[in-house]
Amino acid sequence: MIQAAHTTRRKLLRGMALGGAAAGLGLWRAPAWALATPTQPGVLAGNDFDLAIGSSTVNIGGCAARAITVNGSLPGPILRWREGETVTLRVRNTHDEMSAIHWHGILLPANMDGVPGLSFHGIEPGGEYLYRFTVKQSGTYWYHSHSSLQEQAGVYGALIVDPREPEPFAYERDYVVLLSDWTDLDPHRLFARLKKRSDYDNLYKRTVGDFLRDAREHGLSATLADRKAWGAMRMSPTDLADVNGNTYTYLANGRRADDDWSGLFAPGERIRLRFVNAAAMTFFDIRIPGLTLSVVAADGQYTRPVEVDELRIAPAETFDVIVQPTDDIAYTVFAQAMDRSGHARITLAPRIGMRAPSPALDKRALLTMDDMGHAGHGKAAAGEMACGAAMGMAGIDHAAHAAAAPLTHPASESGNPDVDMQTMSPTPRLDDPGIGLRDNGRRVLRYADLRSLHAPADDRTPSREIELHLTGNMERFSWGFDGIRFSKAQPLRLKYGERVRIVLVNDTMMEHPVHLHGMWSDLEDANGDFLVRKHTISIPPGTRRSVRVTADALGRWAFHCHMLMHMEAGMMREVRVEE
Amino acid sequence: MRALLAVALLLCTDAAFAQDHSQHRQHAAIPQSPPTTATDEHAQHREHKVDASAPGQYRPPALTDTDRAAAFPDLHGHDMRGYMDDDPFVWMLMADRLEWQQGDVLAWEGSAWFGHDRGRLWLRSEGEREPGHATEASIEALWGKPVDAWWDVLVGVRHDIADDSRGHDGRDWLALGVQGLAPYKFEVQATAYLGERGQTVLQAEVEYELLLTNRWILQPRIEATAHGRNDAQRGIGAGLSEVEAGLRLRYELRREFAPYIGIERAYRFGNTAGYARAVGEPVAETRWVAGIRFWF
Numbered sequence: 079m080i081q082a083a084h085t086t087r088r089k090l091l092r093g094m095a096l097g098g099a100a101a102g103l104g105l106w107r108a109p110a111w112a113l114a115t116p117t118q119p120g121v122l123a124g125n126d127f128d129l130a131i132g133s134s135t136v137n138i139g140g141c142a143a144r145a146i147t148v149n150g151s152l153p154g155p156i157l158r159w160r161e162g163e164t165v166t167l168r169v170r171n172t173h174d175e176m177s178a179i180h181w182h183g184i185l186l187p188a189n190m191d192g193v194p195g196l197s198f199h200g201i202e203p204g205g206e207y208l209y210r211f212t213v214k215q216s217g218t219y220w221y222h223s224h225s226s227l228q229e230q231a232g233v234y235g236a237l238i239v240d241p242r243e244p245e246p247f248a249y250e251r252d253y254v255v256l257l258s259d260w261t262d263l264d265p266h267r268l269f270a271r272l273k274k275r276s277d278y279d280n281l282y283k284r285t286v287g288d289f290l291r292d293a294r295e296h297g298l299s300a301t302l303a304d305r306k307a308w309g310a311m312r313m314s315p316t317d318l319a320d321v322n323g324n325t326y327t328y329l330a331n332g333r334r335a336d337d338d339w340s341g342l343f344a345p346g347e348r349i350r351l352r353f354v355n356a357a358a359m360t361f362f363d364i365r366i367p368g369l370t371l372s373v374v375a376a377d378g379q380y381t382r383p384v385e386v387d388e389l390r391i392a393p394a395e396t397f398d399v400i401v402q403p404t405d406d407i408a409y410t411v412f413a414q415a416m417d418r419s420g421h422a423r424i425t426l427a428p429r430i431g432m433r434a435p436s437p438a439l440d441k442r443a444l445l446t447m448d449d450m451g452h453a454g455h456g457k458a459a460a461g462e463m464a465c466g467a468a469m470g471m472a473g474i475d476h477a478a479h480a481a482a483a484p485l486t487h488p489a490s491e492s493g494n495p496d497v498d499m500q501t502m503s504p505t506p507r508l509d510d511p512g513i514g515l516r517d518n519g520r521r522v523l524r525y526a527d528l529r530s531l532h533a534p535a536d537d538r539t540p541s542r543e544i545e546l547h548l549t550g551n552m553e554r555f556s557w558g559f560d561g562i563r564f565s566k567a568q569p570l571r572l573k574y575g576e577r578v579r580i581v582l583v584n585d586t587m588m589e590h591p592v593h594l595h596g597m598w599s600d601l602e603d604a605n606g607d608f609l610v611r612k613h614t615i616s617i618p619p620g621t622r623r624s625v626r627v628t629a630d631a632l633g634r635w636a637f638h639c640h641m642l643m644h645m646e647a648g649m650m651r652e653v654r655v656e657e
Numbered sequence: 658m659r660a661l662l663a664v665a666l667l668l669c670t671d672a673a674f675a676q677d678h679s680q681h682r683q684h685a686a687i688p689q690s691p692p693t694t695a696t697d698e699h700a701q702h703r704e705h706k707v708d709a710s711a712p713g714q715y716r717p718p719a720l721t722d723t724d725r726a727a728a729f730p731d732l733h734g735h736d737m738r739g740y741m742d743d744d745p746f747v748w749m750l751m752a753d754r755l756e757w758q759q760g761d762v763l764a765w766e767g768s769a770w771f772g773h774d775r776g777r778l779w780l781r782s783e784g785e786r787e788p789g790h791a792t793e794a795s796i797e798a799l800w801g802k803p804v805d806a807w808w809d810v811l812v813g814v815r816h817d818i819a820d821d822s823r824g825h826d827g828r829d830w831l832a833l834g835v836q837g838l839a840p841y842k843f844e845v846q847a848t849a850y851l852g853e854r855g856q857t858v859l860q861a862e863v864e865y866e867l868l869l870t871n872r873w874i875l876q877p878r879i880e881a882t883a884h885g886r887n888d889a890q891r892g893i894g895a896g897l898s899e900v901e902a903g904l905r906l907r908y909e910l911r912r913e914f915a916p917y918i919g920i921e922r923a924y925r926f927g928n929t930a931g932y933a934r935a936v937g938e939p940v941a942e943t944r945w946v947a948g949i950r951f952w953f
Contacts, residue, residue: 176740187727195737198730226740266745273774274749274952278912285868309841312807495774495803538713551806553838556743556774563743575717630717633728636737648743655728657720 120151123158125165131233132172139327143262145232146173153256153332153356154235161216161242167209171201180224181237182394183378183613186211188633191595193224196634196652200225216241217378218352218396227265229642230358246531247374249350249400253341257413257422259326259357269643272320276555279324282316282442307447311499313552313587315445320643321359323420330413330422340425348402349426355391358642361416363390363515366409367437372400373523377612380531389523390512392591392616394640408432416514418442443514450587451501451620488547494561498551500585504622506604512618525601528610534600536628540579548617550586556647563648572629572655581624584617590644591616594653595635599625614640629655744773749952756948761788777801779811791822797832808837815850825891829853857885878903887928894928913953919946
């Protein structure tokens with residue numbers, strides 16, 4: 079019955095030459111209306127919306143907990159806009175503290191960007207703000223609160239912009255897969271807990287037993303050298319996530335893995351999956367056992383299709399993927415946390431009630447000195463030399479990389495309590511699948527595989543280069559750029575119209591997805607050639623990655639790590655574009 | 658090389674951006690092809706400056722007054738720092754040791770802190786209560802401030818509570834200390850005290866956590882005390898006076914709560930040992946301990 083309806087709709091849509099626009103999510107058609115099917119979160123489509131941010135009681139972990147939601151649902155409704163239209167969104171704040179919604183990755187005037195105290199005045203309790211702007215792009219995006227830690231508490235949802243022009247790929251089904259991390263803990267208590275015991279969730283530290291095993295397998299001296307290197311840095315190689323499955327319940331479309339959401343298909347159909355990582359602090363590794371993922375868009379922008387078995391999605395990134403199951407069986411869309419402490423999943427099935435098993439979580443990886451850009455110096459020695467704020471590693475020349483300038487660290491990092499390590503020889507490493515995904519027998523998406531379908535309109539060479547180092551202190555749980563927290567940092571000033579290169583060097587042992595509001599970040603390869611246009615660029619430890627930015631949006635914009643607690647702890651800057 | 662970069666920096670800087678130098682570094686764009694020599698690089702920088710727009714033709718849209726108004730709206734006095742507090746007020750209470758010791762002794766060591774990363778008020782207390790005696794305890798109030806990634810410096814006062822059963826008056830001290838995480842993850846705390854009558858004490862404590870599993874944790878701990886001069890009434894001699902070495906095995910039911918058992922051996926040295934012998938007290942003593950460790 080459902081299948082038949084879908085088939086008819088499919089034919090209809092093709093006839094409408096919408097370029098294979100959505101079936102599964104409901105047709106977008108003005109004006110706004112709520113479309114709710116038994117297995118689908120609500121979709122609001124059109125160009126006129128009423129949204130309300132407020133408190134809700136949810137039961138995710140087994141007991142009632144307080145969430146902050148949009149229109150009472152977690153995640154919030156899927157919003158569906160159309161490129162070229164002017165959208166109007168009346169956002170009411172019925173919650174008891176300042177709130178706002180930020181449209182992540184959307185190009186718009188600064189006063190519509192939704193960052194309280196930066197781009198506008200925020201929405202006071204009981205207040206309302208009228209967002210109205212013309213949509214200049216298409217693709218898969220998302221929205222979330224940019225006020226305090228409300229994003230962790232549930233203020234997020236997917237955002238789809240249907241294109242004016244036909245899409246360069248076709249599909250019969252269209253599903254959003256929105257991943258997130260939930261905790262019953264009040265987010266401020268979680269933040270305070272990180273300040274008190276930043277390793278609270280790291281229940282995977284190496285033990286005496288691991289030492290004995292490693293000594294047996296790799297020899298005593300190698301094991302001692304390894305422990306010495308980590309000990310000298312006062313760090314743990316198992317520190318892959320500040321908050322993990324010990325605290326979080328991982329959700330896909332708002333549902334736990336043991337009560338997952340299902341999307342239907344008929345064998346042979348092509349399914350477009352719009353992956354959105356709305357998690358506060360979690361990287362997910364996504365795969366669908368039995369199916370090949372054809373990645374067709376990243377951060378809303380078309381890419382040349384690339385076929386992979388697995389992809390890692392950083393917080394705030396989106397990927398559009400097309401899969402084509404031909405068998406009459408159920409499939410698991412499996413999203414495991416980067417530190418393997420848990421997973422979220424959805425089911426793709428020909429009929430309601432069918433389900434496939436979840437694969438086992440992969441083995442947890444350990445960070446290595448190479449991961450942190452300490453390669454080529456002998457592991458033990460590198461650990462000792464590279465870490466500790468007192469060292470003066472300025473001026474290490476590493477001519478190996480064409481794009482790499484001699485590495486010097488900002489003076490503000492020296493002797494700074496907020497800086498607990500510095501990388502030695504970072505490289506872009508765009509062809510690295512990432513920790514835990516190397517040599518796993520699967521084709522894993524790497525940034526190097528991504529090629530935007532369209533080159534940026536701005537073909538100018540950047541006229542200057544701004545280098546920022548991502549810094550932090552794991553123990554104190556303080557984060558920043560160049561050792562300076564947001565509250566102490568001066569804005570980074572760009573001149574309207576200029577083209578700049580922003581170079582990001584990771585001086586920490588964690589991966590940071592860096593998001594610039596209001597403007598695209600055009601990722602370059604090691605030779606300075608354009609790869610892909612994104613709104614969020616993930617910077618693994620030990621890497622140095624560069625983007626080109628056209629400062630074509632006047633105003634004050636947030637530029638920050640999208641690990642919510644890192645941003646809160648200071649890893650943010652204001653980018654001010656002035657005439 | 659650094660000098661050349663600095664020159665390049667000067668050449669490629671204009672006044673509008675000068676104020677940002679302290680916080681992020683900018684230098685002229687690196688040419689598309691890697692320079693073969695430093696001189697080349699220098700020359701290419703200058704070329705970029707002269708003809709910065711080459712080779713692209715792109716021009717951003719012209720701005721209107723509407724754009725300008727939308728770009729810098731009235732914030733009604735709000736500042737993002739009000740909604741994103743990167744150094745919030747946090748507090749913590751920790752009972753490192755709250756234990757029964759063999760011989761019916763109740764002993765504790767704990768601390769609490771309140772404040773921000775940039776500075777915290779620390780309260781620390783240590784003491785024990787032996788049967789037949791009053792409580793022997795100290796309490797400290799210190800201001801702590803980070804000095805580098807791993808170390809905090811603390812300055813404050815300490816008060817030793819009077820012990821009438823032993824005829825000890827209360828005493829006050831000035832305290833100056835450091836605490837932090839040493840390489841190889843040794844937790845270190847060292848404090849120097851200056852008393853009202855010029856007496857001095859140096860106290861240092863080192864702890865380590867050996868993970869048998871991620872919940873069974875064996876914690877060796879050593880604490881040493883040295884005094885500046887003899888104090889016969891209290892049985893304290895100048896020099897290294899006492900060392901306590903303990904080994905505690907705890908099970909973290911939660912991170913915040915762990916019962917433990919352990920053994921602790923105390924040694925007295927030098928004149929302190931002499932005073933002890935004189936009154937028939939042991940110079941070294943071993944006690945079993947059992948207790949709980951918790952924080953919130």
